Amino acid sequence: MPPASTPSPAPPALSALRERYGAKYRWYLLLSVMVGVMASIMSSTIVNVAIPDMSHHFALGQERAQWVSSGFMVAMTVSMLTTPWLLSRYGYRRTYVGTMVLLLAGGVAGGLANNFSLVLVARVVEGLAAGVVQPIPAIIILRAFEPHEQGRASGVFGMGVVLAPAIGPSIGGILVDLFGWRSIFFMVVPFCLASIWLAWKFVPTTAPGGAVAARGNSLDWRGLALGTIGTLCLLNGLVELRGDAPLQAVLLLAGALASVVAFIGWQKRMVANGKEPLMNLALFGYRQFAMGSVVAFIYGTALFGSTYLLPVYMQLALHLSASHVGTIMLPAGIVLAITIALVGRAADRSPTWLLVSIGLGLLALSFALMMVLKLDSGIWLLVLFAIIGRIGLGFILPSLNLGSMRPLARPLIPQGASAISFIRMLGGAAGVSLCAIVLEWRLAAHGDSLANPTTSLARMAAFDEAFAMLAGLCALAICAAWQLREKTAA
Template identity: 75%
Template sequence: MSSVTSSTASSSVEALRARYGERYRWLLLISVMIGTMASIMSSTIVNVAIPDMSHHFSLGQSRAQWVTSGFMVAMTVSMLTTPWLLGRFGYRRTYVGCMWLLLGGGVLGGLTNHYGIVLFARVAEGLAAGVVQPIPAIIILRAFQPHEQGRASGLFGMGVVLAPAIGPSIGGVLVDLFGWRSIFFMVVPFCLASFWLAYKFVPTTTPGGTAANRDGAGLDWRGMLLATAGTLCLLNGMVALRDSGGWTAGLLLAGAVCAVVGFIAWQRRLAALGGTALMNLHLFSYRQFSMGSIVAVIYGTALFGSTYLLPVYMQVGLHLSASYVGTTLLPAGIVLAFTIAGVGRLADRHPTYLLVSIGVALLALSFALMATVTLTSAAWWLVVWVTLGRIGLGFILPSLNLGAMRPLDKALIPQASSTINFLRMLGGASGVSLCGIVLEWRLAAHGDSFANPVTSPERLAAFNETFMLLAGLCVVALVAALQLRETAPVAKSSTG
């Protein structure tokens, strides 16, 4: 017992900071960045393999889409558990456990020959990814001083974006050479590296530097069930708008509304009783956090919707190979990584609301300009418009969390990070389904379908109308982004 206590004490935030000095906070950030890179890569890289996977399992577009949507649902809901897990088990156990789950899901998905097991593996990966992704923002806002937070966000964002930027290019080549299974194994080296870094730099303590409390309040399972039911009803209701009758869609969407109302009512009651709510609704009394949440939902819709839509557009609309798609997206990904690094430094000196607004405006413009691409257009035009959108993302990524969460008390940061990530991913999960629904609706309106092996101007028109929908949503986000203007001085952060 004493040896366990001694080991825990030697791995606390204070002990590790004393051992590594001022550079420790950067080492900690890089350590969790590796795992987050793996989780984000696993969320996006499968998109390149969807056409081959659909052919292998003889799937329709809606069933194949659940490879992405199942991951997104699991990731979205599990984000709400991050504060509880960190308080119960500490940073290290939570992080390492997620890496094991992510590794297991990747290996299982790559080895199986049953579509049901592929979906199970994707859900497991999604659960791990959801818990991990709020952690870096917690570290940045607690371990770094305000004048360093933008630089830290830029470094973290650059590293996280490089993996999915390079991933589709490598994944496209792997799909062409070895088939769709190969892309599942790309997370393996990242997970292995994350284990070594975690046991070296990630503390065993919780946010705030206190010891993990195994005897604390239990997880709000009722809230989890309501959040899961609401998310599933929302996504299935959107799909039913296309595939089933109006009554089915209406019932599912009504179920989503009831689940949301029940979730809010339960969270309020639990907080009033002194329990630990899954989502702290007091966060929304802060104007900047509320406006940032609106931006996060729409940003998630646009980001993940377009991440699904672009590879399908290039392969099904423009008839480009998977490897060519990856090569086309690579320059935009590299530009995004360097934009994030530069904007991170700007966020330490300039208002975050301005940077977020510029980013949202560029993203909207990029979607609108996709309508200028035709079957006879030079390929470099497509690269330019995609790159423009990635520059916009580069302005948003390091700035949104800082603008939304800087005014909060430091004790609220873990809950705030999990909540805003949950809302962003809820938008993302909806965005993937929304783009799929709108695309098939517009294809039918133009007299086309995915069953037709030949592309046409009408097919491109359907894609263009879907891109214009995303552009319109970004305009709405721009209005909310302008409300992120800070009205109070920034509070100082504390390590831990």
């Protein structure tokens, strides 16, 4: 009788897939993960168009409504730390397909939910899935492509990924106007189904580096718990900074700081005991990675804060409909996709620190220009300023990961991709809360509230001050971006 171990052929590993599809296989692999990341990014941003409608449906205040975004960000931020362990234990295919199934389930559950608590649970489920999948493309680009192709691959990947959220708000805004907020949850369904099919066809079963996935080290649950507690304390502390409970805010922020100190101490202990840490602190011994992490945090704060602030500004300050908001952002999204493709090619030849610095400068300029808008300003100015900001993003997106991670030793690449994604999303989660807090604070200072049905000069001034904060953060990040320069021999 035949051996028990050979009743059926094993699923294709990396080497077998390369032999089957030839030199183009690496592009097929990139396309496969691109579709899944498109779904995860769409789920993170498109819900912002529906926040006003959802707030009205559930009779929510601004503070609770913003947890639709920040709750997703918390889950996504923390789950990113588990990506290297999941890939090592289960391989690319099982990890990737599992996250797509989870994202699909979250989208369907959110669309069918009949109370706000269930909506939040669905958003957390979506966030967990999105967090695991987002570091995977950076690992693939740095492992499957040669150094002279990595910029081009990053550009192609970035162009594809931003097209979905560029078009998504336009379609989502129309869906909200026609069918209500529930419809935007179902937009991820076709992307999830397509990504699962592509994964079974092109994504290998192996772990990073082509090794066989093995049940080796267990997950660092204590480190994950400390990371979760620290993130929750940080975000809730920022919310309490509104002034209602200053002592509670101080205690929560102190808890976040204590969690960071405990996390660092625990990770060092894990390494000393010969175990696999959740985040390898050796990454920060590389100057470019350390500085890139600073840029990633500030960049995440500005980017995700603005994705929350801009739709609220257009709908509650300028009184534009949800469909108008999506239409206004569509040209900027298309320009962003084109910019990423062009800058990706340039990243193979030009210094990444220069590209990142240019992008941050343009992003800061776009936020500063929002302050010149008045109630009677033309819509074309809003479109133009959004385009300037998206051109800035196009310079940053394909360049930051490459500039930060190229110096890393190859075994550290999965950890590096996970860590810098975690730091960027931690900034993003803080940015959503920070923008909501600053907006409420400045509205109260000017004697206005978003509950008032009419827009006033005071409300416009409050939004201007929130945009000024984002512009200042981007300008600050340029100082760290200059440290991405490679040291040259004297």
